[in-house]
Amino acid sequence: MSGNLFRLAVVQSRGNALRPDRFERLKDLIREAGAGGGQVVLLPELIFHDYFCIEENIKHFDLAHGLDAAPVQELQALVKELGISLVLPFFEKRAAGVYYNSAAVFDADGSLAGLYRKMHIPHDPGFNEKYYFAPGDLGFKSIPTRHGNLGVLICWDQWFPEGARLTALQGCDTLLYPTAIGWDDAESRQLSASEAHALEARHLDAWMTVQRSHAITNGVYVAAANRVGREGHLRFWGNSFIAGPGGEILARLGSEDEGVIFADIDPARAEMEHRIWPFLRDRRIDAYQGILHRSGD
Numbered sequence: 001m002s003g004n005l006f007r008l009a010v011v012q013s014r015g016n017a018l019r020p021d022r023f024e025r026l027k028d029l030i031r032e033a034g035a036g037g038g039q040v041v042l043l044p045e046l047i048f049h050d051y052f053c054i055e056e057n058i059k060h061f062d063l064a065h066g067l068d069a070a071p072v073q074e075l076q077a078l079v080k081e082l083g084i085s086l087v088l089p090f091f092e093k094r095a096a097g098v099y100y101n102s103a104a105v106f107d108a109d110g111s112l113a114g115l116y117r118k119m120h121i122p123h124d125p126g127f128n129e130k131y132y133f134a135p136g137d138l139g140f141k142s143i144p145t146r147h148g149n150l151g152v153l154i155c156w157d158q159w160f161p162e163g164a165r166l167t168a169l170q171g172c173d174t175l176l177y178p179t180a181i182g183w184d185d186a187e188s189r190q191l192s193a194s195e196a197h198a199l200e201a202r203h204l205d206a207w208m209t210v211q212r213s214h215a216i217t218n219g220v221y222v223a224a225a226n227r228v229g230r231e232g233h234l235r236f237w238g239n240s241f242i243a244g245p246g247g248e249i250l251a252r253l254g255s256e257d258e259g260v261i262f263a264d265i266d267p268a269r270a271e272m273e274h275r276i277w278p279f280l281r282d283r284r285i286d287a288y289q290g291i292l293h294r295s296g297d
Helices: 020-035 058-063 070-082 155-159 161-168 193-218 267-276
Strands: 006-012 040-042 085-095 098-106 112-117 142-144 149-152 174-178 182-184 221-225 228-231 234-237 241-243 249-252 259-265
Touching (some): 006 241, 020 040, 020 259, 040 174, 085 149, 085 174, 112 142, 112 149, 155 174, 161 193, 174 193, 193 221, 193 234, 193 241, 221 259, 241 259, 249 259
Parallel strands (some): 006 040, 040 085, 149 174, 174 221
Antiparallel strands (some): 085 098, 142 149, 221 241
């Protein structure tokens, strides 16, 4: 771990930041994060676009770009101006026919500190990501920046303890999850209003619980930056949050509003959690061979 205390800012926003009005709004939120003392700023998944994975449409591949795209360079300049580190999710075009759901990490001088490509790719009604994205090929890693060591994962990665553990083992101060998750109208259409509300509450609670468990079992801070708003039949549920290494919620936003939340990331606190709960010490790495199989067969 870096040993440096730093202030984390999590931005909750609607998507399609490439619309001129939305892009200015995104920059304003980043400036708000910097003005509030944020030294590391986390944005939601695929923030430059509508959540195009709601459908399979070959035209959407035209949305992909590299790090040389003008909006990326404009945010790099803003990063340098504010002196912050920024986690910027984007639809990456690597080559013709090869695309990734990625997140670039820019350091406080605007330089590229690292790149993460989403490892776990979902494919469900309304979340047709396997149509667009190849599985990440850069592995799990901690990305060092001026302000801290950042473990970046993306959305569906949230549900897999293996990804959280392997990233934490690289020595990150915090696990950061850019996210685009919400409720699908089709899931509740056949239910009564009370049943639909209960189902949605269970899904949201499961999402928060599994990430808080990553904080506890790995002794690190965890943060998720989600979208808000309706896009087609999806209602993004917001609730972006930051959890401490004991799983406690340090800051949280609601289900509808854009905004920024903050928390101080203190590696000394994480170190104390490891001393109290020495899960990493007691791992039986000699007995985990079965985890490399798809099932228990």
